Amino acid sequence: MSSKSDRWTVARIRELxxxxxxxxxxxxxxxxRWAEAAEIPLVLVGDSLGMTTxxxxxxxxxxxxxxxxxxxxxxxxxxxxLVVADMPFLSYQISVESALRNxxxxxxEAGADAVKIEGGEFRAPLVRELVxxxxxxxxxxxxxxxxxxxxxGYRVVGRTLEQIESLIADACALEDxxxxxxxxxxxxxxxxRRVTERVAIPTIGIGAGPHCDGQILVIHDLLGLNEAxxxxxxxxxxxxxxxxxxxLRRYREDVARGEFPGPEHSYx
Ligand code: KIV
Numbered sequence: 001m002s003s004k005s006d007r008w009t010v011a012r013i014r015e016l017x018x019x020x021x022x023x024x025x026x027x028x029x030x031x032x033r034w035a036e037a038a039e040i041p042l043v044l045v046g047d048s049l050g051m052t053t054x055x056x057x058x059x060x061x062x063x064x065x066x067x068x069x070x071x072x073x074x075x076x077x078x079x080x081x082l083v084v085a086d087m088p089f090l091s092y093q094i095s096v097e098s099a100l101r102n103x104x105x106x107x108x109e110a111g112a113d114a115v116k117i118e119g120g121e122f123r124a125p126l127v128r129e130l131v132x133x134x135x136x137x138x139x140x141x142x143x144x145x146x147x148x149x150x151x152x153g154y155r156v157v158g159r160t161l162e163q164i165e166s167l168i169a170d171a172c173a174l175e176d177x178x179x180x181x182x183x184x185x186x187x188x189x190x191x192x193r194r195v196t197e198r199v200a201i202p203t204i205g206i207g208a209g210p211h212c213d214g215q216i217l218v219i220h221d222l223l224g225l226n227e228a229x230x231x232x233x234x235x236x237x238x239x240x241x242x243x244x245x246x247x248l249r250r251y252r253e254d255v256a257r258g259e260f261p262g263p264e265h266s267y268x
Contacts, residue, residue, distance in 0.1 A: 006079075006080050007080050007082070008041040008042060008080055008081055008082040009082065009113070010082065010113070010114055010136040010180040010181075011180075012041070012082075013041065013042055013082055013180055013181055013202065014180050014181070014201055014202065016041070016202050016213060016214065017200060017201060017202045017213055018213060019213060020213070020214070020215075021041060021042075021202075021213065021214045021215075022040060022214065022215055022216075023040060023041070023042040023043070023044060023204055023214050023215065023216040024040050024043060024044070024216060024217055024218075024219050024222065025043070025044045025045065025046040025048060025049070025052075025216070025217070025218045025219050025220075026043045026044070026045060026074045026077070026078075026219055027045065027049040027052065027053045027070050027073075027074070027219070027220075028053075028070060028073045028074065028077070029073045029074065029076045029077035030077065031074070031077070031219050032073070032074040032075075032076070032077030032078045032081070032083075033077040033078075034219075035078070035081060035219070036077065036078050036079055036080065036081055039080075040081055041080075041081060041082060042081060042082045042084060042181075042204075042214070042216075043074060043078060043081045043082070043083050043084070044084045044086060044116065044138075044216060045067065045070050045071045045074050045083065045084065045085050045086060045112070046086045046116075046218060047059040047062045047067060047086040047087075047088045047089070047145075047146070048086075048145070048218050049062070049066075049067075049070055050062035050066070050088075052218060052219075052220035052221075052225070052226060053070075053220070054066065058145065058148050058149070059088070059089065059145050059146055059148075060089050060146060060148070060149060061089075062088040062089065063088060064088060064091050064102055064105065066088070067085060067086065067087075067088050067091075067106070068085075068105060068106065068109055068110045071083065071085040071106055071110035071111070071112050072109070072110040072111060075110060075111035075112065082113045082114065083111070083112050083113050083114075084112065084113065084114045084115065084116050084138050085106040085110060085112040085114070085115050085116070086115070086116045087099070087102060087103060087106070087115050087116065087117050088146075089146045092117050092126065096125075096126060096129050099117075099126055099129075099130065100129065100130065100133055100135070103115045103130055103135045104133075104135065107135060113136065114135070114136035114137065114138055114180070115130070115135060115136070115137060115138070116137070116138040116139075116140055116183065117130075117137060117138075117139070117140065118140045118141075118144040118145070118146050118147070119139075119140070119141070119144065119170075120139070120141040120166075120167070120169070120170020120171070120173060120174060121166075121169050121170050121173040123139075123174070124173035124174055124176065124177040125177070127139065127174055127177035127178060127179055128177040128178060131177065131178030131179070132178070136180055137177075137178065137179045137180070138179065138180065138181050138182070138183060138204075139170075139171075139174035139179040139181070139182040139183065140182070140183040140185065141167060141170045141171060141174070141182060141183070141184060141185075141187075141195075142157045142158070142167065142183075142184045142185040142186050142187040142208065143155065143156070143157055143185040143186035143187075143207075144185070145185070154186065155186070156186045156187070156188060156207075157185075157186055157187050157188070157191070158187045158188035158190070158191025158192065159188060159191075163191070164188075164190075164191045164194060167184075167187065167191055167194075167195050168194060168195055168198050171184075171195045171198060171199045171203070172198060172199060175199045175200065175201050179201065180201060181201050181202040181203070181204055181213075181214070182195075182199065182201065182202075182203050182204065183203075183204045183205075183206065183216065184196075184203050184204070184205045184206070184208040184212055185205075185206045185207060185208065186206070186207045186208065187205070187207075187208040187209075188208075188209070189208065189209025189210065189211060190209075190211075192205055192208040192209050192211050192212050193209070193211035196211050196212055196213060202214055204216050206218075206233075207231060207233040217234060217235075218234075221234045221236065222234065222235070222236065222237055222238075223236075223237065223238045223239075223240045224236045224238050224239035224240055224241050224242065225240050225241050225244075226241055227241045227242060227245070
């Protein structure tokens with residue numbers, strides 16, 4: 001049984017600067033328990049759950065209510081990990097007031113420890129406001145999936161000097177505004193290294209090469225839960241989706257053959 005003092009706090013995550021650490025997404029109590037048992041310090045309830053779990057094509061249709069529901073389920077499955085809730089599209093873009101209210105709901109109603117928002121320099125004033133009001137923020141720069149419609153697709157960032165300088169400016173602005181760490185998504189490894197060297201808070205990479213302090217993967221990709229193709233940078237540590245289908249097939253066949261339930265399989 002873990003005590004509250006074992007908990008990963010944002011202060012402890014900050015101390016991971018310069019160390020290598022693994023983070024993962026979780027979508028429900030079951031995946032949160034798996035992450036917890038594997039001693040993962042930071043679990044993100046990413047809005048990628050819109051695609052991995054809810055069947056949408058992008059993260060854009062994901063709403064506050066969906067994210068609150070999944071975040072509360074993840075919180076019920078963790079004991080030590082820091083739970084970060086991803087603020088969905090339009091939950092923080094409209095006004096500072098609605099962003100504060102929505103971010104506060106993740107802490108108050110769902111029990112999250114922090115929120116994540118997408119955007120760099122232009123989001124820094126909002127990050128400052130959230131942090132000033134007691135809401136820890138994980139930044140997210142590089143590829144911003146909530147802007148996929150405006151960007152016209154998912155593209156790697158940090159190819160040109162101009163893009164690298166802009167990423168560094170984004171990271172510095174977020175750090176200055178009080179973000180406790182920054183996700184770098186789909187950033188060229190050399191650009192990610194330069195950003196990581198420039199800030200004193202941890203960077204957490206996804207498709208951003210080996211130079212970030214931490215790494216994060218979407219749990220469905222890592223475990224092969226969906227039998228869908230995964231991005232090239234993902235290392236699949238298991239193929240649980242295929243195993244699940246095989247188990248279900250065997251179950252169906254056992255029932256059809258009258259082999260399950262056997263005489264011993266009852267409630268007694
Ligand atoms: O939604 C998500 O899973 C994320 C990760 C890609 C960092 O934002």
